[in-house]
Amino acid sequence: MISNDSLEVRGLTRTFGELTAVDDVSFTVPPGLLTGFVGGNGAGKTTTMRMIMGVLGPTAGEVRFGGAPLTLADRRTFGYMPEERGLYPKQPVLDQLVYLARLRGISAQVARAEVLDHLDRLGLAGRAKEHVEKLSLGNQQRVQIIAALMGSPRMLVLDEPFSGLDPTAVDGMVDLLAEHTARGVPVLFSSHQLDLVERLCERLVILKSGRVMADGAPAELQAGGTERHRLVVGGDAGWVRGVPGVHAVDVDGNVALLELVDDAAVQRLLASALERGTVQELTPVRPTLAQIYREVTA
Incomplete structure (x- = not known):
């Protein structure tokens, strides 16, 4: 199913005491496009993503999806990869991913087939029965990515998804994301790897000190x-x-x-x-x- 839904961030602000971490941030993530979200440490990227996902409440502003205020029901259909990885270290990879997929309402049979397919495509088919803690950090990153992609999400919000991935894993991840954007899924991802952002992004949002400094298609910014x-x-x-x-x-x-x-x-x-x-x-x-x-x- 092709989606025409876009995510709109309007005037998002978040303060922590005297600190304004996100200051009147507005941008749009169009359907079917990869939007890169870049900025230095402390620029406000993760805080903005947490507000989009409802992990943090905004001090001011709103998030809209498909032209209406974003709801809890909408967020349950999103794929989210947080900055802090949320895997269970002592649980086998396959069992854990099937469990996480079932929490999203996917049947056990469909979840297992989908997980095995993603493990194969990201080079982890032979590690399905290993405990997460036995994997390298790069392979744990791949497992976290798979968790975010389960169940045909309507929106993807990915905080540093390419961190620690080798070139082969990056290519596999890019192919997977392309399948989602082909369905019209808006994708917002943050990264410090500007060469990768330049290669992938169809839109770019640049933050500094909690404010949007540039926003647009790469050709427009160039x-x-x-x-x-x-x-x-x-x-x-x-x-x-x-x-x-x-x-x-x-x-x-x-x-x-x-x-x-x-x-x-x-x-x-x-x-x-x-x-x-x-x-x-x-x-x-x-x-x-x-x-x-x-x-x-x-």
């Missing part, structure tokens, strides 16, 4: 970032540092990464380059999401 140009000349490019209106971000031999203040600076740069020899390349460089993150959180 279009609004600082424009840079890559210059390749025939000889050493160190002279670019003396051209008015040109800021040399990096110079390495005959290659320079530059910020140009206006069109006149472009013309001065080209004139200076041609006086000294040949210009092999002058092209715009799209900022990476990591660069945008650093700009907006500086």
Whole structure:
């Protein structure tokens, strides 16, 4: 079944005494898209996710799903992976996941089949009867992920789901998430791995000190970032540092990464380059999401 439900966060605020951990945060997680939620330690990501899931009550603001206020019944249909892992260390992996799936109303037979399929796809088929405490931290992470994906959730809220996973597990996880987004499921996940966020995300929300600093599709954020140009000349490019209106971000031999203040600076740069020899390349460089993150959180 394809869903058209989106999650809307409106003015969420959470205070702890004198500390405002989340300050008037608003954003939307559209259906069928992966939305990355990034920020430094203490930015408010986990607190926001806890308010979405009802683990914490907001000081102000609301969360809506499918155009209506989010209810307890809605949250019971969500898949949630919290920051603190909630596994029973002395229980076998298969038994534990079947038990957690049955708590969500799935029959024992369906739960067992679904769990075994997920274990196989994440490379844990041979560990099904082992106690969780015997697994590596990365494999425990995989088990926690499976617990969140049980029962065709209508929304996924995942706090650092890729932490500790090797590249093979990351690829398996990405494939699983793609199946959920294909059903129209909104997915919100936090991560400190900006290269992974850039690879996966169709929307991005950046937090700093409890406030939203940027929100949008990667292409939109990149279009609004600082424009840079890559210059390749025939000889050493160190002279670019003396051209008015040109800021040399990096110079390495005959290659320079530059910020140009206006069109006149472009013309001065080209004139200076041609006086000294040949210009092999002058092209715009799209900022990476990591660069945008650093700009907006500086």
